[in-house]
Amino acid sequence: MRLNLLAIFAAVYLLVLYAPIVLLPLFAFNDGTVIAFPLRGFTTQWFAALLDTPALHQATFNSLVIAVSTAIFATILGLFAARAATRYGFPAKAGIIGFIMLPLVLPEVIVAISLLIVLMQLGLNSGTWSIIAGHTLICTPFAIAILQGSFANMDRSLEEAAVDLGETAWSTFRLITLPLVSPGIIASLLICFTISLDEFIIAFFLSGNEPTLPVYLWGQLRFPARLPVVMALGTILVILSVLLLVVAETFRRRGLKRAGLKDTGGFL
Amino acid sequence: MSGSLAKMMRSDAGKGLTLVSPTLIYALLLLAAPLASIVLLSFWTQLATVAGQAQFDRTLQLSNYREALTDPLYRALMLRSLRISGMVMLVTVVLAFPVAYFISFHVRPDRKSLWLFLITIPFWTSYLIRVFLWRVILAYDGPVNSGLLALGVIDEPLGWILYNANSVVITLAHAYAPFAILPIFVALEKIDRSLLEAARDLGESKAMTFLRVTLPLAMPGVLAAVLIVFIPTIGDYVTPQLVGGSGGTMIANNIHAQIFALNDRPMGATLAVLAMLIVAMVLLWGIARARFWLWLMDRAGGGFAGIGLALAVAVAEITVIRVAFSQGPALIGAGASVIALLLVATALSAFILWRLPKGRWGI
Amino acid sequence: MSQKTPIVTLTGVQKYYGDYHALRGITAEIGQGEFFSLLGPSGCGKTTLLRSIAGFEDLSEGQLLLDGRDMEGVPPNKRPTNMVFQSYAIFPHMNVAENVGFGLRRSSMSTEEKRRAVGEALEMVGLGKFGARAAHALSGGQRQRVALARALIMKPKVLLLDEPLSALDKKMREVMQVELIRLQREVGITFILVTHDQEEALVMSDRIAVMFEGEIAQLADPETLYRRPNSRRVAEFIGMMNFLPATVLPTGPGGGRVALEVAGLGRAELETAQCPGGAAIGEAEIGLRPESLTVLYEGQSAEGGREAEGTVREVVYYGDMTYYDILIDGAPSPVRVSMRNMPGRRVLDFGARARLAWDPRAMVLFC
Ligand SMILES: Nc1ncnc2c1ncn2[C@@H]1O[C@H](COP(=O)(O)OP(=O)(O)OP(=O)(O)O)[C@@H](O)[C@H]1O
Numbered sequence: 001m002r003l004n005l006l007a008i009f010a011a012v013y014l015l016v017l018y019a020p021i022v023l024l025p026l027f028a029f030n031d032g033t034v035i036a037f038p039l040r041g042f043t044t045q046w047f048a049a050l051l052d053t054p055a056l057h058q059a060t061f062n063s064l065v066i067a068v069s070t071a072i073f074a075t076i077l078g079l080f081a082a083r084a085a086t087r088y089g090f091p092a093k094a095g096i097i098g099f100i101m102l103p104l105v106l107p108e109v110i111v112a113i114s115l116l117i118v119l120m121q122l123g124l125n126s127g128t129w130s131i132i133a134g135h136t137l138i139c140t141p142f143a144i145a146i147l148q149g150s151f152a153n154m155d156r157s158l159e160e161a162a163v164d165l166g167e168t169a170w171s172t173f174r175l176i177t178l179p180l181v182s183p184g185i186i187a188s189l190l191i192c193f194t195i196s197l198d199e200f201i202i203a204f205f206l207s208g209n210e211p212t213l214p215v216y217l218w219g220q221l222r223f224p225a226r227l228p229v230v231m232a233l234g235t236i237l238v239i240l241s242v243l244l245l246v247v248a249e250t251f252r253r254r255g256l257k258r259a260g261l262k263d264t265g266g267f268l
Numbered sequence: 269m270s271g272s273l274a275k276m277m278r279s280d281a282g283k284g285l286t287l288v289s290p291t292l293i294y295a296l297l298l299l300a301a302p303l304a305s306i307v308l309l310s311f312w313t314q315l316a317t318v319a320g321q322a323q324f325d326r327t328l329q330l331s332n333y334r335e336a337l338t339d340p341l342y343r344a345l346m347l348r349s350l351r352i353s354g355m356v357m358l359v360t361v362v363l364a365f366p367v368a369y370f371i372s373f374h375v376r377p378d379r380k381s382l383w384l385f386l387i388t389i390p391f392w393t394s395y396l397i398r399v400f401l402w403r404v405i406l407a408y409d410g411p412v413n414s415g416l417l418a419l420g421v422i423d424e425p426l427g428w429i430l431y432n433a434n435s436v437v438i439t440l441a442h443a444y445a446p447f448a449i450l451p452i453f454v455a456l457e458k459i460d461r462s463l464l465e466a467a468r469d470l471g472e473s474k475a476m477t478f479l480r481v482t483l484p485l486a487m488p489g490v491l492a493a494v495l496i497v498f499i500p501t502i503g504d505y506v507t508p509q510l511v512g513g514s515g516g517t518m519i520a521n522n523i524h525a526q527i528f529a530l531n532d533r534p535m536g537a538t539l540a541v542l543a544m545l546i547v548a549m550v551l552l553w554g555i556a557r558a559r560f561w562l563w564l565m566d567r568a569g570g571g572f573a574g575i576g577l578a579l580a581v582a583v584a585e586i587t588v589i590r591v592a593f594s595q596g597p598a599l600i601g602a603g604a605s606v607i608a609l610l611l612v613a614t615a616l617s618a619f620i621l622w623r624l625p626k627g628r629w630g631i
Numbered sequence: 632m633s634q635k636t637p638i639v640t641l642t643g644v645q646k647y648y649g650d651y652h653a654l655r656g657i658t659a660e661i662g663q664g665e666f667f668s669l670l671g672p673s674g675c676g677k678t679t680l681l682r683s684i685a686g687f688e689d690l691s692e693g694q695l696l697l698d699g700r701d702m703e704g705v706p707p708n709k710r711p712t713n714m715v716f717q718s719y720a721i722f723p724h725m726n727v728a729e730n731v732g733f734g735l736r737r738s739s740m741s742t743e744e745k746r747r748a749v750g751e752a753l754e755m756v757g758l759g760k761f762g763a764r765a766a767h768a769l770s771g772g773q774r775q776r777v778a779l780a781r782a783l784i785m786k787p788k789v790l791l792l793d794e795p796l797s798a799l800d801k802k803m804r805e806v807m808q809v810e811l812i813r814l815q816r817e818v819g820i821t822f823i824l825v826t827h828d829q830e831e832a833l834v835m836s837d838r839i840a841v842m843f844e845g846e847i848a849q850l851a852d853p854e855t856l857y858r859r860p861n862s863r864r865v866a867e868f869i870g871m872m873n874f875l876p877a878t879v880l881p882t883g884p885g886g887g888r889v890a891l892e893v894a895g896l897g898r899a900e901l902e903t904a905q906c907p908g909g910a911a912i913g914e915a916e917i918g919l920r921p922e923s924l925t926v927l928y929e930g931q932s933a934e935g936g937r938e939a940e941g942t943v944r945e946v947v948y949y950g951d952m953t954y955y956d957i958l959i960d961g962a963p964s965p966v967r968v969s970m971r972n973m974p975g976r977r978v979l980d981f982g983a984r985a986r987l988a989w990d991p992r993a994m995v996l997f998c
Pocket residue numbers: 648651653671672673674675676677678679680827
């Protein structure tokens with residue numbers, strides 16, 4: 001009985017969790033200009049409208065540039081820190097790692113405003129590069145969390161065996177460590193890409209006149225007539241995110257399997 | 269000299285520091301320095317904007333803080349932010365616990381990661397659009413209202429579920445659900461199942477086993493969930509802006525307005541610093557109180573009597589704080605009362621954290 | 632032993648995990664104050680049986696009586712049993728005294744009485760001064776003692792122990808074996824011990840149930856189990872045993888005795904007690920423990936002329952003992968012989984010829 005109640009609760013919870021995402025395609029294919037029930041009929045015109053919106057294309061391009069750069073930078077910085085944290089003990093380790101992980105809990109608006117104010121005070125114009133810098137800052141902790149998992153899962157004696165068999169530190173890293181950690185690296189790239197693509201606040205504060213996709217979307221939300229198109233765009237974004245996630249999860253599991261470990265749960 | 273340096277570099281500590289330094293330097297440059305600069309800026313004062321260039325009075329003074337703490341508008345804003353974040357945290361954690369418990373204890377081991385995956389997916393989809401869709405869901409003619417009308421639960425659409433603090437709480441609780449479930453799930457997974465059997469074997473019922481063993485051991489996860497939900501939500505911008513209406517705005521919205529609309533950067537910086545300070549103090553206070561209440565509970569024998577005593581003390585304390593907050597401004601002035609309250613609370617928290625050892629609840 | 636009033640009665644107990652048949656008709660009676668062991672290889676269902684008695688598993692079929700009361704539907708917290716878990720299950724968020732006193736919360740004792748009871752229980756397991764120690768700051772042996780004290784303080788009618796010694800090193804294990812025997816005598820509670828270590832079972836128990844694949848293969852006191860195993864499987868599991876092919880002859884001497892022709896050894900006559908599995912005429916096997924074969928040195932001869940000759944195929948020197956594998960002429964495979972090393976007694980070399988004495992009274996017949 002207890003179990004049944006719990007199971008029902010969990011099922012309802014999951015349902016509510018998915019409620020907004022389920023509504024999204026309903027409105028995206030709805031042949032009506034207001035986002036409300038009842039639905040009117042099926043159409044793909046909103047998706048077609050996406051194709052002839054140059055501002056959208058520019059924003060998408062900006063977002064892709066930012067997301068790709070962020071994914072690469074954050075993963076590289078994450079590699080350094082994760083390797084240091086799992087392999088070596090050093091003074092003030094907990095403090096240093098804790099500080100680097102801080103953006104994970106810091107409200108994003110704080111990161112955004114402090115970066116913006118520094119840029120303003122320095123008289124610099126914010127733009128794509130500053131968004132990349134900000135996104136790298138908030139994505140690095142995620143990269144570290146994922147990579148730390150991969151490094152920790154790796155049996156340290158594997159590397160010692162390679163060194164014992166005559167490899168140098170660098171060739172050991174290249175031949176042993178990197179292949180074993182590569183699923184983690186791919187997962188980290190994908191996750192950072194996804195986070196950056198979806199990040200709004202930092203981009204909103206720092207974008208100046210080069211909006212990213214979410215900033216563009218935000219602007220569109222003010223115009224009721226544009227909402228169906230936004231729904232169509234949202235549908236595409238959701239599908240894209242889910243695809244990316246499934247791929248990332250697959251890589252993460254493959255990494256676990258390669259390290260000969262059992263699955264212990266999700267990303268975070 | 270250079271030999272010992274080389275030796276240092278070859279040691280574990282040296283290698284570790286070298287390796288972590290790029291990331292650390294990056295975080296120092298892009299996090300520590302900007303944070304320090306907004307603290308500095310918060311002590312400056314905005315003079316005027318000449319041809320788009322802001323002019324500052326660069327003498328360090330507390331005028332922004334005085335204004336933020338005494339102006340009823342700012343006071344209301346910060347209180348509202350705190351209240352909304354607190355509610356979100358409460359709702360999220362209370363609803364997340366049973367789900368985490370269900371996944372950890374009742375889902376087949378090979379299905380667990382599927383469940384976790386299902387729970388994390390919505391979190392990774394466009395935040396803006398999710399929030400916007402809540403506006404649709406909660407709207408006057410949205411699915412919730414039309415559903416309830418059709419079921420005959422209500423006679424006319426509910427007005428109180430959109431464009432106010434309630435809708436902000438609902439939407440944020442939805443957005444932060446996985447953040448609460450995951451740490452609690454991890455803590456529950458770590459509990460050795462034979463501990464629960466041992467408690468049953470020693471004569472405890474299922475409910476008491478849960479209270480005496482499961483809950484205390486899950487507490488670190490609950491605490492992590494509280495932190496992970498409470499801290500970021502207080503700085504949320506999108507949700508209050510989209511579904512909050514005028515009664516649901518929070519600190520971040522005001523910070524944005526200060527900087528972009530009013531062009532008063534020092535005030536924006538002050539609000540940001542205050543938000544961080546208040547969050548830190550409230551958390552310190554919360555943890556200290558939790559430790560104290562749990563200690564009281566143990567003192568009273570751990571069972572339902574203990575829970576009753578701890579609850580009574582907690583309610584009394586909160587009442588005292590509410591009275592102090594509402595009566596204080598009239599008695600000793602607005603700024604003074606806030607500062608006095610914060611100082612007393614922080615001192616008390618520090619004292620408790622210092623004197624009471626970390627209890628068996630891991631807090 | 633089995634005359635004592637039964638405290639645990641198992642009748643036709645079956646347990647299924649889905650399709651998997653974990654317990655296949657267990658029937659046994661365990662007496663008041665008995666030290667009873669469940670012995671068997673990994674996966675034979677020992678833990679399952681123990682957990683069924685404790686109430687953590689429901690029986691699929693059959694009946695369990697504890698102190699005469701049917702336990703159907705009685706949850707673990709309402710049963711007169713307590714358990715020492717294999718992992719010890721020490722609550723990590725409580726100190727030693729709180730762990731030991733955990734089960735007393737519901738008792739009607741005053742706080743003072745509870746404290747005294749905890750003190751006594753800790754004293755009993757030799758941890759008198761450890762009450763305030765944090766649970767995580769204990770060694771394996773100490774955790775084991777805390778788990779014991781925590782269960783014994785409840786004054787159960789039956790104490791269940793699931794491989795309580797397996798996590799300890801060899802020295803500690805021997806110390807705790809003696810300690811457990813002492814404790815059991817002292818408190819007079821029925822102990823049911825699960826182990827896969829035959830030596831441990833033999834040392835500690837009043838009676839042992841040897842289990843294979845969810846069934847009790849033999850239930851007897853240690854001596855019977857060692858001297859008269861009822862099947863080759865049981866014999867192989869408990870200690871070392873040599874097996875030689877034999878033929879049960881149709882022309883028995885009568886009077887309950889059986890005549891055999893044993894490969895390499897010749898004619899032997901056994902009592903029916905030596906044939907716990909029965910004796911059907913035809914092909915069979917006999918078992919002989921290594922210590923009931925003796926190497927004869929020059930000038931020695933076997934009583935009753937029961938001698939055999941063979942070649943030494945392996946010599947394993949142990950200090951106090953030497954093990955020989957000797958291929959007896961006419962036997963299909965070597966037998967193992969254990970000899971105590973004594974001054975003036977030469978250790979045989981590999982390849983040497985050796986004479987052996989054998990005693991038919993030490994033989995067991997398996998059909
Ligand atoms: N919950 C379960 N679900 C399915 N099968 C189980 C379960 N528990 C035990 N089994 C199976 O039942 C059989 C008996 O298990 P049990 O734990 O009783 O063995 P055991 O004799 O205690 O072994 P060991 O010496 O290794 O502890 C094993 O094959 C095991 O795989």
